[in-house]
Amino acid sequence: MTPASAVPDVEAPExxxxxxxxxxxWKASSSSTHLIPVGGCSKxxxxxxxxxxxxxxxxxxxxxxxxxxxxxxxxxDPSEFTISVASGTxxxxxxxxxxxxxxxxxxxxxxxxxxxxxxxxxxxxxxGPGRWRxxxxxxxxxxxxxxxxxxxxxxxGAPVVKNAAGFDFPKLMVGSLGRLGVLTRLTxxxxxxxxxxxxxxxxxxxxxxxxLHMQTLTRLPVELDAIELCQPGxxxxxxxxxxxxVPGPEAVAESIMDRVQRNVGEAEVRRLSEDHAxxxxxxxxxxxxxxxxxxxxxxxxxxTVVQTFPSELTELGxxxxxxxxxxxxxxxxxxxxxxxxxxxxxxxxxxxxxxxxDASTHGTQIGMWRxxxxxxxxxxxxxxxxxxxxxxxxxxxxxxxxEA
Amino acid sequence: MKASDxxxxxxxxxxxxxxxxxxxxAAFESDGLLAxxxxxxxxxxxxxxxxxxxxxxxxxxxxxxxxARGSGTGLSGGAMPHRDGIVIALNxxxxxxxxxxxxxxxxxQCGVVNLAVSxxxxxxxxxxxxxxxxxxxxxxxxxxxxxSGGAHCLKYGMTAGHTLSMDVVLGDGTVTSIGGxxxxxxxxxxxxxxxxxxxxxxxxLQATLRLLPLPEVFHTVLVGYDxxxxxxxxxxxxxxxxxxxxxxxxMDAMSIRAAEAAVACGYPKNANSVLIVELEGSAERVAxxxxxxxxxxxxxxxxxxxxxxxxxxxxxxxxxxxxVFSAAGRLSPDFIVQDGVVPRRCLGEALERIESMSRECGVxxxxxxxxxxxxLHPLIMYDGKIPGAFDAANDFAHAILRLCIEMGxxxxxxxxxxIEKRGVFxxxxxxxxxxxxxxxxxxxxxxEICNRGKMFPDAESPALSTxxxxxxxxxxxxxxx
Numbered sequence: 001m002t003p004a005s006a007v008p009d010v011e012a013p014e015x016x017x018x019x020x021x022x023x024x025x026w027k028a029s030s031s032s033t034h035l036i037p038v039g040g041c042s043k044x045x046x047x048x049x050x051x052x053x054x055x056x057x058x059x060x061x062x063x064x065x066x067x068x069x070x071x072x073x074x075x076x077d078p079s080e081f082t083i084s085v086a087s088g089t090x091x092x093x094x095x096x097x098x099x100x101x102x103x104x105x106x107x108x109x110x111x112x113x114x115x116x117x118x119x120x121x122x123x124x125x126x127x128g129p130g131r132w133r134x135x136x137x138x139x140x141x142x143x144x145x146x147x148x149x150x151x152x153x154x155x156x157g158a159p160v161v162k163n164a165a166g167f168d169f170p171k172l173m174v175g176s177l178g179r180l181g182v183l184t185r186l187t188x189x190x191x192x193x194x195x196x197x198x199x200x201x202x203x204x205x206x207x208x209x210x211x212l213h214m215q216t217l218t219r220l221p222v223e224l225d226a227i228e229l230c231q232p233g234x235x236x237x238x239x240x241x242x243x244x245x246v247p248g249p250e251a252v253a254e255s256i257m258d259r260v261q262r263n264v265g266e267a268e269v270r271r272l273s274e275d276h277a278x279x280x281x282x283x284x285x286x287x288x289x290x291x292x293x294x295x296x297x298x299x300x301x302x303x304t305v306v307q308t309f310p311s312e313l314t315e316l317g318x319x320x321x322x323x324x325x326x327x328x329x330x331x332x333x334x335x336x337x338x339x340x341x342x343x344x345x346x347x348x349x350x351x352x353x354x355x356x357x358d359a360s361t362h363g364t365q366i367g368m369w370r371x372x373x374x375x376x377x378x379x380x381x382x383x384x385x386x387x388x389x390x391x392x393x394x395x396x397x398x399x400x401x402x403e404a
Numbered sequence: 405m406k407a408s409d410x411x412x413x414x415x416x417x418x419x420x421x422x423x424x425x426x427x428x429x430a431a432f433e434s435d436g437l438l439a440x441x442x443x444x445x446x447x448x449x450x451x452x453x454x455x456x457x458x459x460x461x462x463x464x465x466x467x468x469x470x471x472a473r474g475s476g477t478g479l480s481g482g483a484m485p486h487r488d489g490i491v492i493a494l495n496x497x498x499x500x501x502x503x504x505x506x507x508x509x510x511x512x513q514c515g516v517v518n519l520a521v522s523x524x525x526x527x528x529x530x531x532x533x534x535x536x537x538x539x540x541x542x543x544x545x546x547x548x549x550x551x552s553g554g555a556h557c558l559k560y561g562m563t564a565g566h567t568l569s570m571d572v573v574l575g576d577g578t579v580t581s582i583g584g585x586x587x588x589x590x591x592x593x594x595x596x597x598x599x600x601x602x603x604x605x606x607x608x609l610q611a612t613l614r615l616l617p618l619p620e621v622f623h624t625v626l627v628g629y630d631x632x633x634x635x636x637x638x639x640x641x642x643x644x645x646x647x648x649x650x651x652x653x654x655m656d657a658m659s660i661r662a663a664e665a666a667v668a669c670g671y672p673k674n675a676n677s678v679l680i681v682e683l684e685g686s687a688e689r690v691a692x693x694x695x696x697x698x699x700x701x702x703x704x705x706x707x708x709x710x711x712x713x714x715x716x717x718x719x720x721x722x723x724x725x726x727x728v729f730s731a732a733g734r735l736s737p738d739f740i741v742q743d744g745v746v747p748r749r750c751l752g753e754a755l756e757r758i759e760s761m762s763r764e765c766g767v768x769x770x771x772x773x774x775x776x777x778x779x780l781h782p783l784i785m786y787d788g789k790i791p792g793a794f795d796a797a798n799d800f801a802h803a804i805l806r807l808c809i810e811m812g813x814x815x816x817x818x819x820x821x822x823i824e825k826r827g828v829f830x831x832x833x834x835x836x837x838x839x840x841x842x843x844x845x846x847x848x849x850x851x852e853i854c855n856r857g858k859m860f861p862d863a864e865s866p867a868l869s870t871x872x873x874x875x876x877x878x879x880x881x882x883x884x885x
Contacts, residue, residue, distance in 0.1 A: 079640060080747050102646065125589065136587070138596045139565045152836040158814035160745045162777040164551050164562070164600050165816045165825075165832055166859075167841050171564060171596030175589055192646035215506050219529050221620040222686040255688040296588040298507050327587040350590040365590075373580035374572075374594040374848075381843035391591060 010038060012066040012088075016153065019182055022065065023151035027385035032060045034389035037182040039067055039088055039120030042111040045292070045353030046124055046177055050363030050392045062389050067119050070184055073097055075159070081190050082142065084159055087119030087183040094118055098190055106134035106191045108226075111286050119183040124352075125175025126294060128285045129226035129245065132324050134191060137174045143187035144170040146180075149383025159187040172378065177352075177364060179391045180375075180382050194225055196248030199277035200257055203239040203268040210240035211302050211326070213264045218299075218325050220263060222256045223247055228284050229302070229322040235272075235280050243280060284321060289332030291357040293340065293366065295349050299326030308347065310339050337362045344368060369393045410446050413462045413490070421449040432491045435476040435483035436538075439740060439794060440823050444471070444485035451496045453513070453571065453609040459492055460607065460853075461577035469856040472607040474515060474543030477536075478550055479741055480822025482602050486856050492607070494545050500524045501610065508615045509568060509585055514545030514608050518552075521613060530615035533560040536818075537726045548608045551600030553818035555651040555725070556682075558776035562818065564599035566614045572598060574606040575849020585612055602820050603855040605848040619650070619684035623694045624718040627701055628675030628708035632656050632771070635677040636751045638704040639775040642681065643748070645700045647693055649776065650684040656755075658735070658770035659728045659783070666731030669724025672708035679775065680725055682718075728772050729783055736768070736785030738794070740801050740824075744808030745817040748778045754811060758782055758804055767800045779817035780808070802828055821859045830861045 013019045026035055036047045041064075049062045067088035075084040078101040085094055091112035098104050108128025109121045122144070127136030134140075143157030146169075156169035173183060202217075204210035214229055226245035235241050244260070246253045261269045272280060287294070297305065302322055309320065318333030318340075329349075331340065337353070337360050344351050344367025351367040353360075371393040379390065414422045423429075429443040445468075450456045463470045469489025476483050485491050497515035504510070505528035510521050518539040521532040535554035536542055542552070547563045548570065560566075569583030583595035598605060629635040635654045642649065655663070657676045663669050671678050683690050683697060701709060712718035732739055746754045755771060758780075762769040770783040782804055786797035805815045805828045815825050815832050830838060838860065845852065 077747075077749065079644065080749055081643065082747075125591070125593065127588070131587070135561060135565055138593050139561050148836075148840055152840070154837040154840050155834060156837060158745070158832070160747055160778055160813045160817075162553065162557070162562075162745050162774070162779050162817040163814040164553075164818050164820050165814050165829070166821070166837070167605075167844060168551070168564065168597050168600050169840075171593045171599075174593045174596065176592045180592060191648065195646075218508065219505065219617055221529070221617045223689055249692065252688045252692050256686065294590075296584065296586045296590050298585045300504075300506055324587055352590050369590070371580075372582055372591060372594055373574070373578060374582050374598065375592050377574075377847040378592075378594070378597070378844055381847045382840065384843075 010041060010064050010066040012069045014069050016070065016184060019070070019147055019184070020151045020153070023147055023149065023182070023387055026387045027149070034060060034062045035387055036062050036064050036389050037067055037178040038064045039117030040090065040115035041066070042114035042116040042120065043124055043126070043354045045356040046364050048353065048356060048362070048364045049389065050365055067117065067182065074185065078103060082159060082161060082187055083190055084143070084185060084187040085118050087186055088117050091116045091118055091121060099193070102193050103190045104193045105140060105188060106194070107131045107136045107140060108285055114286065118186055122173055122183060122186060123176050123178050129228055129281070129323060132227050133223060133225045138171050140189045141170045141174060141186065142189055144173045144183060145185040146173065147182040147184060149181070149385055149387040153184060157187065161189050177391065179388050180379060181388065194247040196250060196253070197225055197245050198248065198253055199272040199280065200244045200246060200260070201235055201270055201272060202242040202244065202260070202264050203236055203270070204242060205239050205267070207240050207303060207306055209267065210242060211299070213267060214242055214325055215299065216263050217242065217260060220259065222259055227325045229326060230284070231320055234283065234319065234321055243284065245281070284323065287330045287332060287354060289355060290334040291337060291360065292330065292332045292354040293351045294354055295329040295331065295344065295351045295367070296327065297329050297349060302326045304347070305329060308343070310343050312339055336360065337366060341366045365392055409466070410468070410490070412466070413446070413448070413459065416458050416462060417448055417450070417455070421451070423447045432473065432476070432485055432493070435473070435478040435481060437479050437481040437484070437822070437824055439738070440481045440484050442485050442487045444487070444489060444491045447491045447493055449493050449496055453497065456492060456494070456497070456607060456609060457573045457577060457579055459490070460573050460575070463490065463853050464575065464577045464851055467851050468853060470853050471855055472545065472549070472603050474546035475517070475538070475541045477538040477542045478546060478820065478822065479743070480550070480816065480820040480824045482550060482820050482822035482855070482858060483546070484823050489853070489856065494543065497609070503528065505530060507585055509612050510615055511610060511612045512544055513610045514543060514548070516544050518542050518544060518547055525615045526618070529618055531618050532613055533566055533616050534563045544611060544613070545608050548599050548611060549601065549603045550820040551818070555653055555774065557818070558652060558774065559648055559650045560616070564596045567595055567599055568612045568614055569595055570598065570611040571609040572606045573609060575851065575854045583612070587614070600820070602822065602859055604845055604859060606854060621684065621687050621690050622718055623683040623690050624712040624721055625681045625697065625701065626671065626710040626721050627679045627681070627706045628672030629677045629679065629705070630707050632677040632755055633752045634705060635679045636755070636775065638679055638701065639751070640748065641700050641704055642697065643776070645696055647683070647697060647700070649681050651680065651682045652774070652776035653680040653725050654678070654773055654775040655725065655728060656771040658768070659772045662731040662735050662770065663724040663728045665734050667723050667727045669720060669727070671724055672710065675707055680721055725772070732770060732783050732785065735770070736787065738786050738788040740784045740797050742780065742782050742784065742801050742804050743817050743819045744780050744805050744813060744815055746778045746780065746808050746811045746813040750811045750813070751775065751778060754780060754807060757807055761800060761803055765796060765800050767797050769800070774817070777817065778813065780804070806831060823858055826859055826861050829859060
C-alpha cells in the first residue's frame with residue numbers, strides 16, 4: 001500500500017480565513033478555472049477535470065487546494081457517541097481516538113492508511129464494507145459546516161444524534177466531490193466497535209451459485225457486518241466466493257455461521273486466519289490499482305455485469321469485486337479507460353474514478369451519469385458564480401410538461 | 405385572488421375530486437397540531453402522479469400556494485393549509501408498485517400508508533424500519549417530507565436512511581427522478597437531501613424504499629424507577645455497556661398516570677418513571693445481549709423489572725407508551741407536544757430545568773422521551789378556553805426549545821419545524837445558513853408555492869388558534885410519539 005507520505009504537494013490555505021479569502025477572490029478572477037477542494041489526495045481520480053469540460057469550446061481548468069490545515073478533533077465525548085472534527089483531519093487520527101474508547105465509524109472509511117481525510121471521505125461518498133450492517137456515510141453524518149461559493153461559512157445539521165431542523169445539507173455533501181462547497185467541520189454519530197469480528201469465506205464455485213447464496217444470506221435474520229462477492233483469484237484461487245465478516249463473541253458467531261452453512265448447501269464455509277482476513281479486507285476496502293473505479297449498481301445486475309464485462313480488459317488482468325452484497329462494483333486494472341467507459345455507458349452505469357492511472361484523459365465521472373435536476377439547482381444556489389468545478393450529467397430526462 | 409379564479413384548476417378534476425365546500429375546507433384545516441388552523445380555498449384529490457403534477461403546474465402558473473398532505477398526522481403544523489391556497493390530498497396515490505425481495509426494496513406511491521409497506525414485505529421476511537407511532541395511518545409521502553423517525557430510529561435511523569430514490573415534482577412543476585435502487589450512489593445524495601424538506605422544495609410522487617430482514621426475536625423490558633434521573637442514568641449505563649437496543653423510551657410519573665387511566669397498561673405501581681428497553685435481532689445475539697442488559701439494569705437501583713414473556717405482553721408495554729399523549733387528554737383539554745433534542749449527557753439537567761420552568765410559569769408538563777437519542781417530548785398542558793392559556797403554553801414550549809439550542813441540541817428531532825417552531829428557527833441557524841436555505845428554495849420553487857409560510861421565521865402564514873384532540877386521536881387510531 002502506498003504510504004500517506006506520498007501525498008502530492010497541493011497548496012493548502014492555512015486557515016478558514018484564508019479559505020474564505022481564496023473563494024471571495026476567486027469569483028472576481030477568471031471563470032475558466034474552477035476550484036476543487038481536496039483532502040489528502042488518497043483518491044486522486046475524484047478531483048480530475050471532467051472530460052466534457054476539458055474538451056469544451058472554451059477550455060477550462062481546475063486548481064486543487066487541500067483542507068489539510070483545517071485539522072483536529074474539535075469535540076469528542078465518548079458517552080455521547082458523537083465526534084466533531086475539522087474536515088482536513090486524517091481518518092487515522094480520528095479512528096485512533098475512537099478506538100481508544102472502544103468506538104468506531106462502523107462504515108469502514110476507506111483508504112485511511114493512504115492519508116485520507118474525513119472531509120475527503122464525505123465528499124467521495126464512499127462507504128466501506130461495514131455499510132452493509134450499520135449504514136453508510138449518509139446515515140452517520142449529523143452536521144456539516146462548509147464554505148459556499150460566496151465564501152460564507154454555513155453551519156447545517158446539528159451535533160446531536162437526531163435532528164430534523166432545516167434542509168439536510170449534511171447528506172447532500174455525501175458524494176458531493178468538492179463540487180458543492182468546501183467542507184470545514186463535520187460531526188458524526190459513532191458506534192461501539194464490533195466485538196471480536198472474524199472472517200469467513202463461502203466458496204460457491206460458479207457465479208450462479210454465488211449470487212443465489214448471497215440472496216439467501218441477505219434475507220437471513222442474522223447479523224453480518226459485511227458481505228462481499230469476489231471473483232476467482234481474489235480470496236480463493238478458483239471459486240467465486242462470498243466473504244463475510246461476522247461479529248462475535250465467538251459462540252454467537254459460530255452459531256450464526258452454522259445457520260449460514262445450513263443455508264448454502266454443499267458450498268464450503270471456512271474461517272480465515274487473522275492474517276489472511278486482514279489482507280483480504282485491506283484489498284476489499286482500499287481497492288488499490290493503477291486504475292480503480294467505483295460503480296454503484298444493484299444485486300440484480302451482477303450476472304449481466306460479469307457476462308458482458310469486456311474480455312479485452314479481463315485479458316489485460318483487470319479484476320472486479322462486488323461490495324455490499326452487490327450494491328457496488330469495484331474494478332481495478334491498468335491502462336486506458338476508454339473500453340470501460342464505453343461498457344458503462346452501454347449498461348447505463350455511472351462510475352467514479354478513484355485512481356486514473358498516468359495515461360488517462362478521463363475525468364472523475366465516467367460512464368452514464370443520469371441527469372440530477374436537484375443537484376443542478378442546488379449547485380446554482382450554493383455557488384452562483386461557479387467557483388467550484390461543476391458536476392456533469394447526461395441530458396435531462398425530466399419534463400416541464402407531461403405529454404398527454 | 406378570488407375563489408372563482410380556481411376555475412382553471414377545477415377543470416382539471418372531476419367535480420367530486422375538487423372540493424371548495426366548507427365541509428372539505430374544515431376537514432383539512434389543520435394537521436395533528438390542532439393549535440393552528442387555516443381553511444384552504446380548495447382541496448384536490450388526485451388519483452395519479454400526473455394529476456398531482458398538473459395541479460402543481462397550474463398553481464405555479466397562477467401563484468397559488470399548495471400544501472401537500474398525506475394523512476395529516478404531522479405534529480408541527482407542517483400540513484396546515486394556506487388560506488390563499490389549496491391542499492393536495494395524496495391519500496389516493498396508495499399503490500404499492502413493486503416489492504423486490506432480491507434487492508430488498510419496495511417502490512410505492514406517496515399516499516401508501518407506512519404500515520402497509522411492512523405488511524406487503526412481510527411474506528418475504530422483510531419490513532420497513534421507520535415506525536412513527538402513527539404508522540397505521542401516516543403516509544410514506546409525509547414520512548419523507550418530515551423525515552419521520554419512531555421509537556426504533558435509535559438503531560435504524562430515520563426515513564432518509566431508508567429512502568433510496570424518488571420521483572418528485574418541484575415547485576415549478578418540473579418532474580425529476582433522483583437516486584436509484586442501489587444502497588450506493590454516485591454523486592451528491594439528493595434523495596437524502598430532499599427527505600425532511602417539509603414539503604417546501606417539492607412533492608414526492610413515489611419512492612423506492614429499503615427493506616430490512618424482520619428481527620427474529622424481541623426482548624422487551626419494562627423497568628420502574630423512583631425518580632426520572634435514575635431512569636436517565638440507566639440509559640447511559642446501557643449505552644456504556646456497548647448495547648444498541650432497538651428502542652429506549654422513558655416516561656415520567658404524569659405520563660404513566662395518563663397511560664394507566666387510558667389503556668390500563670399495568671405499569672409498575674408507584675414507579676415515578678419507567679424505562680422501556682427493547683433488544684431485537686437474531687436469537688443467539690439477543691440471548692447474549694439480554695444477559696448483559698439484565699446485569700446493567702440490576703446495577704441501576706430499579707424499583708421494578710418486568711420482562712415481556714410473549715408478544716401480547718410486549719404489545720401491552722408498547723400500548724402504554726404509544727397511547728400516552730392521546731391519553732393526556734384525560735388530564736388536560738389541550739396540550740402541545742414538543743420534540744427538541746439535547747445531548748444525552750444533558751437529559752437529566754434538561755428535565756430538571758423543564759420542571760423548574762413549569763413551576764415558574766404555572767403550566768403543567770408531562771415528559772415522555774426517546775431516551776437513547778436525547779429526543780424530548782414534553783407534553784405541555786393548557787386549557788384553550790382560558791384566555792391567554794395557549795400563549796403561556798406556547799411561550800413555555802419555545803423556552804424549552806431555546807434550552808435545547810443552549811445545550812447544543814436541536815429544536816426538532818422528528819416532527820419538523822412547520823408552523824410551530826419557525827419562531828425559534830433563526831436561533832438555531834445563523835444568517836448565512838438561512839440565506840442559503842432561501843436560495844435553494846428559490847431555485848426549486850421560484851414562486852414559493854410549496855408550503856408557503858412554514859419553517860422560515862420571516863414567512864407569513866395566517867393561522868388561528870384552537871384546541872382539542874385530533875379526531876383520529878380521540879378514536880384511538882393514531883398516537884403521538
